[in-house]
Amino acid sequence: MLPIIYHPIYSNFPLPEGHRYPLQKYQLLKTHIDNEKWPVQTFEPEPLNSDTLKSIHDHDYVNALISGELPLVKMRRIGFPWSPNLIHRSLTSLGGTTLTVDKAIKHGVAIHLTGGYHHAHHDFGSGFCLFNDLILAAEHALSYPQIEKVMIVDCDVHQGDGTATLAKHRADIVTLSVHCEKNFPSRKPESDIDLPMPIGTDSHSYLREFLPCLTLALAQHEPDMVIYDAGVDIHVDDELGYFSVCQSGIAQRDQAVFSACYDHQIPVAAVIGGGYRTEQEALVPLHAELVLSALRTYYPHSGI
Numbered sequence: 001m002l003p004i005i006y007h008p009i010y011s012n013f014p015l016p017e018g019h020r021y022p023l024q025k026y027q028l029l030k031t032h033i034d035n036e037k038w039p040v041q042t043f044e045p046e047p048l049n050s051d052t053l054k055s056i057h058d059h060d061y062v063n064a065l066i067s068g069e070l071p072l073v074k075m076r077r078i079g080f081p082w083s084p085n086l087i088h089r090s091l092t093s094l095g096g097t098t099l100t101v102d103k104a105i106k107h108g109v110a111i112h113l114t115g116g117y118h119h120a121h122h123d124f125g126s127g128f129c130l131f132n133d134l135i136l137a138a139e140h141a142l143s144y145p146q147i148e149k150v151m152i153v154d155c156d157v158h159q160g161d162g163t164a165t166l167a168k169h170r171a172d173i174v175t176l177s178v179h180c181e182k183n184f185p186s187r188k189p190e191s192d193i194d195l196p197m198p199i200g201t202d203s204h205s206y207l208r209e210f211l212p213c214l215t216l217a218l219a220q221h222e223p224d225m226v227i228y229d230a231g232v233d234i235h236v237d238d239e240l241g242y243f244s245v246c247q248s249g250i251a252q253r254d255q256a257v258f259s260a261c262y263d264h265q266i267p268v269a270a271v272i273g274g275g276y277r278t279e280q281e282a283l284v285p286l287h288a289e290l291v292l293s294a295l296r297t298y299y300p301h302s303g304i
């Protein structure tokens, strides 16, 4: 059974009417997976202890954000109004990405039905990201004796600026970001490997560039663990992405990442990442491709 990490709080924190964040997609995706009766086993995470955040984030930033004392201008940069539930949701989702690492190390693969907060920096958050779950999860993976190097493969359409900065001086965390060259964030600090692509990139061009880049990156860096941000905001109809990738392109991308990790016997913890549509139901089949690709690769006898 494929390990899936999910908590109902992912779709439950207060947002103003018409807010851009697709709050319901997490719950809609989980319901879809349940209805399809795919062979998955769901695990509910516990909130991450806030002291753990201080291993990568500034102490004052962590304390101010958790207690609701972060200046309004800094909350605006994050893009959410502060609430106790926002903090509880955030800590639970951070616990979720760490739990996804644990399950991936045990089973080879695991999927988190949220995560990918790659715009969270050392002492500030931005773009709907409070704390950087990808780096926290990488740190957690490195606490295992058999994991000496983690590669973060970030395929969200937006560049992983917070991740790049937080991993800048670390030889044990390799960052790869494939993104739109003209999109948020405007300032793009260097990842170990950046693969910027132009506005309008279609499935064919995307895969032609990304697949050899992934192969080379794995061969060069030989990571013991991959954390995969499978953002679907590369889709042609996404409201915050400017690519023209179709659903089949997303499926081929996810399949390629899982196949490569499977072939190299590298455990892979995947998070669903970004995906923005006013009609949030439309995101469900796109994110579901991640689950389907994992089932096809790791559970071929499931008949999926």
Ligand SMILES: [Zn+2]
Residues within 6 Å of the ligand: 156, 157, 158, 231, 233, 274, 275
């Ligand atoms: Zn994104």
